Amino acid sequence: MNSHLFPQIGKVIASTGSRHFSRMLHDLILTQLAVDATHIRQMRVEPVGRASSRSEPEPLKEPALLAETVFSEHSAAAHHLQNPPAATSADASQLHLTRRKDGYRYVISVYRNDESQRFSAQERSLLQDISPVLLPMVEKHINALQPANPDPQSPPESAEGNGLETLRLRFDERLEQLGLSLSNRETEVCVGLLAGRTAPELAEQLALKVNTVESYLKRAAIKLGISGRHSLMRWMYSPLEALASSAA
Structure with missing residues (x-):
């Protein structure tokens, strides 16, 4: 791909x-x-x-x-x-x-x-x-x-919020499958980048400096065994078998 x-x-x-x-x-x-x-x-x-x-x-x-x-x-x-x-x-x-x-x-x-x-x-x-x-x-x-148990008393969530939450759940699931762990900030940065946001956009959203966002990405990259944003995309969407063989 x-x-x-x-x-x-x-x-x-x-x-x-x-x-x-x-x-x-x-x-x-x-x-x-x-x-x-x-x-x-x-x-x-x-x-x-x-x-x-x-x-x-x-x-x-x-x-x-x-x-x-x-x-x-x-x-x-x-x-x-x-x-x-x-x-x-x-x-x-x-x-x-x-x-x-x-x-x-x-x-x-x-x-x-x-x-x-x-x-x-x-x-x-x-x-x-x-x-x-x-x-x-x-x-x-x-x-x-089609939520399984919709609660009419609950306030509706934004579509973007639902999408990001789905993306984060999939990211956390992949971490668990590979036996890896990131800090909350490292995860927020990775999920934001996977959602198509830029480092400056994430910095504004998270009230951080751009170089701080990049530092979190570097720390996450080391833990994930990748080299950068495009490698993060491949890590997220490649078959697990391919990731396991590359790490071996």
Whole structure:
């Protein structure tokens, strides 16, 4: 995965549960290939033993429990894709990524308005390469929109706050999986950078000097065995097996 994508991936994660998520996901996909529309949905399916991700089309006939569609600016796709069609192996002007988990299927579909503009094998591969990041983000976003036990007496949290909290939880989980520990400030700086913020922005948010923020990053980098911000992005999103082998 190209390292230049990581800051934008962090911003998409930070928008989890907000009305901006689908647009930001669509814009992220546009950095890899031209599409006229991006459609995400959740459907109920029979439980399976483990989560799986794939780019091969599956029958998508279950009714969607939640669905959102974003169209590219000035695209004519909106006239044709108000009800995106089910995947068919013969239609190369659409691609579908699916993930099954806990009795649900999460789907990302991308479309081109002109059926003659078929996706190439290289484009399919590009989308497949980032699917391990895209699909869990869609799952987190949809789950954030459907809290398990909503409390009507509780004040609503900001979407950005929810997204950052999700990102921090994922960061803490990865630390635990690798048996690592950071201070609270080191974690705040790392999560802020993963969310796409700059060192000056973090310094203002945390009421610190920029060089202090950079010092926290350096301390965290030493503990994580990385060399800087881009390495932090790779550390966060690379498979655990790859991190374990590089540390060996």
